[in-house]
Amino acid sequence: MNPKYKLKDGIGAVSAEHDLYLIEAFIDNGYLEKIKDPKTPQFILLGRTGAGKSAIIKYLENKIDSKRFKKIEIEYLCLQYLKDNITLRTLKDRKKNIESFYKYLWRHIFILEIVQFFSEDVNNTNSFYKFFNIQNSKNKNKAINQASQYFQKYSDCVFKNTEENIKNAVTEIEKKVLEEAQLSANISYKPEVKTDLKTSNNSVIKQKSESEFKDTDYVIDRYQISELDGVIRSLIKEFSDDQKEYYIIIDNLDKNWTYDDKDLNEIIKYLLNAIKDINTKIRDLNIKIIVSVRENIFNSVLQTTRDNEPQIEKWNDFILTITWKKQELIQLINKRLTIFKHQYQKSSPDLNDILPTEDNGKDNTDNKAIDYILNRTFQRPRDVISFFNNLVKLIDSEKFERISWEKVKEISKYFEQEIIESVIDEWKYNFPYLRYSLDLIKGLKYKFKISEINQQSINDLFNKNTRFINDELTQIYLDSQTTAIKKILECWMIVEFIEIEDNKNYIKNSPLFKKLPEDNNGNTNYIIHKCLHNTYNIKMKF
Structure with a gap:
C-alpha cells in the first residue's frame, strides 16, 4: 500500500466504486462463490444500500478476464423507451399478451450479447459466417440449421450495442403488428428508432379496433422462440468449455427508477423472468447473467406487479440476499486496518488496539465497545466503514492512543443521525411518510x-x-x-x-x-x- 495513505484519512470509501481498498481488503463471506457459479440458480444479488452488492460485482470484474465479463448499464436496456412505445402500450391497453414479446426480446438480446464472447476476433460479416460454418449449414442438424438461419438474419447485430439492438427488435415487431393489422397496403411504413407519438403509423395503431390486432403470441409465434432455443443449443455444442466462465452483469437497476410506476416495474419483472429462464439454458456454456438490485426496488417490483404473479415466494430459489454477521464485520475492519501497517513499527493495529478495552459498565448488549457500535448500525459494510472513518480521525498516527468510551459515544450520536437519514433516503419512494x-x-x-x-x-x-x-x-x-x-x-x-x-x-x-x-x-x-x-x-x- 502506498505510504501516503494515512489511517486518519479513513479505512475506505463507503461506495464500492470509489473504494481504494476494496480489492485488497475484500471479505468473501460465501456470496461471491454462490453468485458466480453458473450451475447455481441464484442470479439476483439482493441487498440493502451498502450491503456489498457492488463490491462483489467489482471484485468479480477485477478477477475475471475482461473478455469474459460484460456489464450492461441500465440505460442501454431502454426500459423507459419500451414503456413509452405506443405499439406496446396499445397492445397492453387492449389486453393483448405482451409477455411473449418480452420473452422473445430479452432472449434475443442476451443471445447477441453471448455471441460476442465467442466472436472476439470476428470483425466483419464474412468472417462471422465462416466462424459459425454457415456456408455448410445444410449438412447440420436442426439446432445448427436454426442457428445458421438466425445468424444470417442477425449477424450484423452482433457488432451493435445493446440499445440499438433493442430498438431494432421493437421496430421489427412494430412492423409485424402493422402487417397483421392489414395496414401495410395503405401505409408506407418507415422504421423508426425513436418512437414519435405523432406519426401517422402510431395514430392509425391507436385507432384500430381490437379485432384488428392479433395477440403477440400470434405475431411472435412459437417457431421464433424455438429458433432461439436452437441457437443456444448450437452454441453449447460448438463452444461449451468447463474451464472458462463468462458473466453478463446488470447493475444500477435503481437508476431513474420510480416506485409506483407499475408499467416500468412490469417490464423489470419480464426482464427478471427472462433471465431466470435463459440462465437455465446457458449454464452448459458456463455463462451466467447476474442482476444486482436493491431490496426496496425488488420489493416494489413484486408489490406493484403482484396481480400478474400471485406466488412470489417462488423467487426465493433465485435470490441471494446479502447479510453480514458480527464476526464478519469485525474481520472486514481488521483486514482494512492491516493496510496501514507501514505506519507502525511492530504490527498493524486491530480493533483491540483502537477501541476501549474496559466494559461500558452496563449489564446489556452494549457492554463491549464493538457491540455498542454494531448495535447502532444495520450490520452493513457501508455503516461500519462510515463509523470507523469518523473514529480513526481521532487517532494520532505519531503518538498512538486508544479511543475512549466518551469519544465512541460522541461519534455514535452523530453517526445515528447520519444512518437514520440514510435509511429515510433509501426508502423515500416506497414510504414517503x-x-x-x-x-x-x-x-x-x-x-x-x-x-x-x-x-x-x-x-x-x-x-x-x-x-x-x-x-x-x-x-x-x-x-x-x-x-x-x-x-x-x-x-x-x-x-x-x-x-x-x-x-x-x-x-x-x-x-x-x-x-x-x-x-x-x-x-x-x-x-x-x-x-x-x-x-x-x-x-x-x-
Missing part, C-alpha cells in the same frame, strides 16, 4: 406494544402532516386507524427500524415475508433499533 411517522416512536420504551403508541401523536401525524402522508395511507386512516398504524409498523419493520421479539415466523432481510403477525390480543412486542434511541428519546427500562 417514513420520516414523519417516526414521531409516533418518540418517548416509547425500547420494547413496546402497539397499544402504547400515543393517541395524540397519531392525531397530530394525520392532521398536521397531511401533505407529507400519501393519499393511500390517509384513506386507510380514515377507514381504520388501527389498520393505518399497522401499515406504519410494517413499514418500520421492512426498513428494520423495529423488529418483532421472538417471532419464529418473521424472516429478517427478506422483502417477501415482512408482514406483521396476526395479533388479535395486541400482545406482540416490538423492539426499537438502537440507532433511534438518542434521537427519539427511547426509554431502556421495560
